[in-house]
Amino acid sequence: MSDHPAPPPAPTTGTEVPQPGAARKLVAVLLGLTAVVTLMLCAFALPSVNGGPHRVPIGVSGPQAAAQSLQKTLDGDEWNVTVYDSVEALTSAVEDREITGGLVLAPEGVDVYTATAGAPMAGSALTALANSVAAEQQTKPTLHELAPFPEDDPRGAGFSSAALPLVFGGMIPAVLLTRLFPGHAGLRTRLAGAALFSLFAGASVAAFLQWGTGSLAGDYGITALGLSLGMAALSLTFIGLEALTGMAGFGIGAAVMMLLGNPLSGLGTGPYWLPGGWAAVGQLLPPGASGSLLRANAFFDGTGAGAPALVLTAWVVLGLALILIADRRGAKAVRTGAASAKPAAPVPSV
Template identity: 30%
Template sequence: MSPTDSAADTPVGSAAKSPGFAAEFKDAVTLRAFGLVLGGLLVQLAFVVSYVGAFHSPTPHRIPVAVAAPQQASAKIVDRLNALDGNPVEATAAASAAAARQSVLTREADAAFLFDATGTKDTLLVASAGGPSVSQTATQIAQKIEAAQKRQITVTDIRSPNSGDGRGMTSFYLVLGWVIGGYLTATIMGMAAGSRPANRHRTLIRLAVLVPYAIVSGLAGAVIVGPVFDALGGHFWALTGIGTLVVLASATTALALQTLLGLLGTGVVVLLFVVLGNPSSGGVYPAPLLPSFWSAIGQALPPGAGTTLVRNTVYFAGNATTSALWVLGAYAAGGALLAWAASWWRERRTAAA
């Protein structure tokens, strides 16, 4: 028998025996792999806790209401509303019915109560474009109070969502897409083939790439909700600018956290923008219906600030948008600065090592 024949008759697996299940298990289940799985589980549980905690029992808390009534009755009505069990509303006196109406349109109040001193038929003004659930809740509270006082109330919606906007949720969905697109793009740039750990030059290149990406994203979003579906029409360039800012806020923050913390940074981004940011944004239930924790953090995160900025720009002539602009600008600029600083810090650590 020749050596060749001998080799041909040898079983394929005999040259390299399998290390066995135990060895494979030990090699596969490392401490790092266990930590990643545990991290995924914790994010999953946090997601459930955050959404259920925010939405499981929407309860009105200090809904801003402007009260227009004759001077002798105004203080009494305001005090009675503010004394309701659970503090469902926060009433303030308005100088006139016109002033009360204007306070709703400028987002100083979510509803306006107009008292009829000569009869028993009062009026409640709401703006469901700012959040249908709040308008409905304010209506229910007013109807209950009026029935107890043997009075009647007429509800007038002075600013409803566009016909293509359904229940006024388009603003939330639009911003959600921008936020997710921003942090996913930043993550992909760090994982793409040929990418290296970020240094200052590479970080600047990635930041430069994010700018045209954000502009295109803002433009595309404005096209979708405007000419395509006619949900938020008539504000094309304003929405393009808002979209650019939202995407930059999300993307630069994600880039910074991922540069600073590595894979853990991606988890922190998901925690901030998805687990905490989405349920607290006011897109589903506005702040007066959310528990105190979610109500407090909502407008300090990009999803909430972006939703408010889009909604108030489209429906309320840009009123009450200054804070949202500052929040998004701070994330965009702060994220860029932190990303550059983190890459510089990593360079120094590598050089020292």
Template identity: 35%
Template sequence: MTTSPPGTTPWPRTLGLALGLVTLVSALVLAFLWPSVTADPRNLPVAVAGPVEQVAQVEAGLAQSTPGVLDVTAVADRAGAVALVEARDVYGAIVLGPAPEILTASAASPVVAQLLGEQASALQAQVDAAAAALGAPAGSAPTVVVTDLVPLSPDDARGTTLAAATFPLVLGGLVGGVAIALVVRGTGHRLAGLGAYAVVGGLVIAAILHLLGGLHGSFLADSAAVALTLLGISGTIVGAAALLGRPGISVGPVVFLLFANPISAAAMPVEMLLSPWGAVGQWFPPGASATLLRSLSYFPGADTTFSWLVLAGWAALGIGLVLAGSVRGGARRAPEAGAATSTEAPAVGTLAAAR
């Protein structure tokens, strides 16, 4: 059996480290590529406005031409469709009647906006056929108009800045959590460090994203969303370290980087991820913050209660874990202190007798 020269790392340990690193990198590649490779339009909610008979015909046509892609909600008129789009309940709408129109919202998803825009030619063909059946002259049928109700900002015309903001937020939470867990001692000091990091980080990062054109909502609301994201991630790491020691630090990269970030749906609709992972991702800080920041910027009428509750829940969890770690640490130190006192007592008695 070949032995390693003195002062060198043993061969089994060297090869084991190499295999472990390959496993880690493979997991990273799989985690980040799997969602995009398997992404596909599925059950995207859209509205169709118009008479019941025409809505049924369009729905049947969509089911035949794009099976399983669109989930149709029937509404009475254009106003109802606009309300659903602006509340972010649907990605867009098809308006039937004398003024046919396709409503999109590129701020919600450029991919779905393009998909709906492609339906304009099919809808135009139906309008022309209906006009011809009524004996109208050729070319007299109304033209289908495509309207982007909620466009992306000119400062972020492709939405790349907003979509890319999630990953730095996750890294920021990881870095802050690991640093505080390793450097700061004392429960009060750790909680103060987490609070200061979240508040200042929320203000600074929100300011940067506003300057770069990625965010367009209320600055204070955006800052609060970023702060809760940082606190939820970093607090969970510090709390896990307080309970488990240094091995608890690994909870952060595993939960937030490898698992939650790839299914956050920051750059694509939730429905495009394999079910149920898109919905699951919204229960974690990366997905909740991505959805919340987009709604705050472009959809002020959307219901953001769920996202706020998720972020607040993770922040509370982190603080609770830190406090629980403090209680457990105090309980662990009490027997050690008692044992030290009991061993010191005989020594003191022996010293007194010697005197």
């Protein structure tokens, strides 16, 4: 063994040596963030750029020859035209949400029937179409609004602004509850918390939109329950994804709802303003279904609420199924851990 003392450590210059692979990791992170920003731009910009009337269902009534001629002229990529025998039949179809509006032809002019609360952009496009038809007769159209937004919010601004709160109303409680009550031990607490939060938040949002901004009409209790169902569909699904697959699953679910569900919800325009395939996808995701359910309950006395309510119920069932699977898996892991930690029985001495 040498008696020489160990050499002193080399003096540091104050400049840290980069970790191996740090440059590659930085490049990967930057490329990933760029891809996320680009995807967000595509998700929000493409529906707007490609927005417009896409097979919007409308009705036409009047003298049979004139109505059928107009149907033949309009029926195509923008309008899906149905001829009705009478004004009463056409207006009933609008109120039952079979069509978004209609034109009634008469020798003295054109009457246009709209339901702005059901499809705002389609209603505006139909009014513009009525102006063109009336101009050919050298008259002006007479507008009849069958389902308007409330007087306190005639443009539906408050209704349209509910899109992001509906998404974050499901996402934020899932994150907070997961942080506060982590692991298998807190899973059932997270489930109860998400369900209760959905009820409280649905009641609060409905009250604010109905009485605070005057943006909603209809029965408050039904509207609040519909909003609660939408928030439960999101929060329970997020909690189930996190419990079963960790934060990676939560992140994928959040990306789908933010990048697809929100821009394709059609909350501000109505679903007919999006291309057919995009509109269908949007209505199958919780934000779109929540918006359609809110529209039906708030302005049409529940007409058309069945399909979006069924979609949201299916998402709630999916979330509960994920939570149940995660709960059983966690319970099994706890039992396995307890069994492995149990001390072995002592060997009796001879």
